[in-house]
């Protein structure tokens with residue numbers, strides 16, 4: 001069967017949610033997914049193995065452009081290529097952000113304030129703590145609280161308290177600055193993906209190992225798709241519409257391959273322009289992440305628990321800021337980008353802390369290097385281009401080094417490893433540039449908004465086309481100060497509501 005009411009391209013955080021909700025409403029839905037079903041691969045199921053999945057069988061293998069701001073380094077940017085998308089390969093953290101994040105969305109795309117989004121956040125959650133006015137229970141995505149078992153977990157919590165942060169029982173609760181046990185998409189010790197929650201057993205058609213090559217149109221209406229599967233190409237028909245949920249890197253690629261994008265870019269590539277959309281591939285945002293501050297440990301830390309982390313520390317780099325901009329998490333062992341590992345002695349027992357700027361300001365772009373689906377993407381996030389992002393990281397390193405010296409870490413801390421001392425401003429800046437990587441939260445490349453430059457409307461319909469919506473991280477107008485799986489799942493939930501009303 002090659003004809004459906006709706007075809008959803010991509011089965012990740014956004015795609016799985018929108019597909020399931022459309023099918024729950026009685027629509028005939030197909031999900032087209034380039035990756036295979038990873039069920040049964042123990043590396044996916046085991047939360048401790050997520051880090052090793054990058055650039056492997058379940059990853060698209062993308063990389064950011066080398067940057068002088070990062071001392072000439074190119075940072076890999078992993079994206080899941082599997083049923084479940086990046087929810088099958090990510091670090092399983094579930095953090096939704098705060099009302100301040102969605103107030104910024106609402107300013108650009110009316111209807112996306114916190115109160116508008118909260119029902120969809122609650123609808124997707126099966127929170128182990130039970131339903132409250134802020135949290136949902138009984139929804140598709142299982143969410144558990146990290147365990148106390150690890151010595152680093154205790155040190156991070158006590159250390160945060162020593163630095164003046166309130167301890168909260170749930171970082172997804174009302175306190176925007178805090179230290180607390182993280183929420184995880186882990187159930188019974190196993191990763192819980194969007195495919196597990198939304199797709200398995202649902203009344204829809206899953207076309208895995210099937211790559212969308214081009215969106216097909218009748219006039220200005222999206223009516224189908226050209227796909228490749230097992231070396232052969234074929235067409236699929238969408239009677240009511242197409243939903244792009246291929247993620248922040250592949251959605252703009254598919255739009256451009258289908259003639260929707262910046263006019264000059266399409267001309268440069270020799271692609272004919274079906275619909276001028278100057279915003280496609282622009283507004284790329286990500287959170288810079290230092291990987292990582294490493295510390296010498298007094299003793300071996302023992303086996304890895306959970307995803308290897310377990311807590312969130314959320315605070316302001318400057319008390320005058322309106323919103324917390326920094327987030328740190330523990331790493332139960334050594335963690336270093338290659339340049340850091342080359343520069344410092346990281347032998348022996350170590351623990352580490354990852355530090356991200358969550359209220360980041362730098363913006364970049366991506367473009368195609370050729371007119372075919374396999375030409376590498378050129379991706380420039382401009383990490384650290386905005387001086388506020390660099391300044392926040394410098395203060396964050398100072399804060400975490402001071403925290404490691406508090407009595408909370410007395411049983412654990414045996415000295416600084418990377419950096420190997422407390423540093424002056426110049427030394428700190430070099431450390432930040434050497435350690436800076438990605439928090440894996442790329443977004444914004446086909447943003448929504450009420451303005452003429454937006455690629456899609458606040459109801460997620462592509463401007464200038466009919467029967468075409470976007471429901472993934474591409475539509476985010478401004479990166480929220482949190483991880484992105486939860487916000488994108490919420491986008492998928494809300495997309496289904498809009499599509500059912502507007503199709």
Ligand SMILES: Cc1cc2nc3c(=O)[nH]c(=O)nc-3n(C[C@H](O)[C@H](O)[C@H](O)COP(=O)(O)OP(=O)(O)OC[C@H]3O[C@@H](n4cnc5c(N)ncnc54)[C@H](O)[C@@H]3O)c2cc1C
Pocket residue numbers: 009010011012013014015032033034035054078079080081082083084085086087089090091092093094095210211212213245246247248250251254439440441442471472473474483484485486488
């Ligand atoms: C290593 C890693 C760690 C992360 N850690 C966390 C974390 O702990 N917490 C958190 O909240 N967020 C985390 N993230 C980010 C988060 O997972 C993503 O922001 C989110 O999953 C993006 O959802 P999406 O729907 O936009 O895209 P994805 O979930 O990436 O889904 C896109 C899907 O589309 C498919 N696709 C792409 N192109 C095509 C095509 N042409 N045809 C058919 N299918 C196609 C892809 O294979 C993929 O399955 C992490 C991401 C990574 C990669």
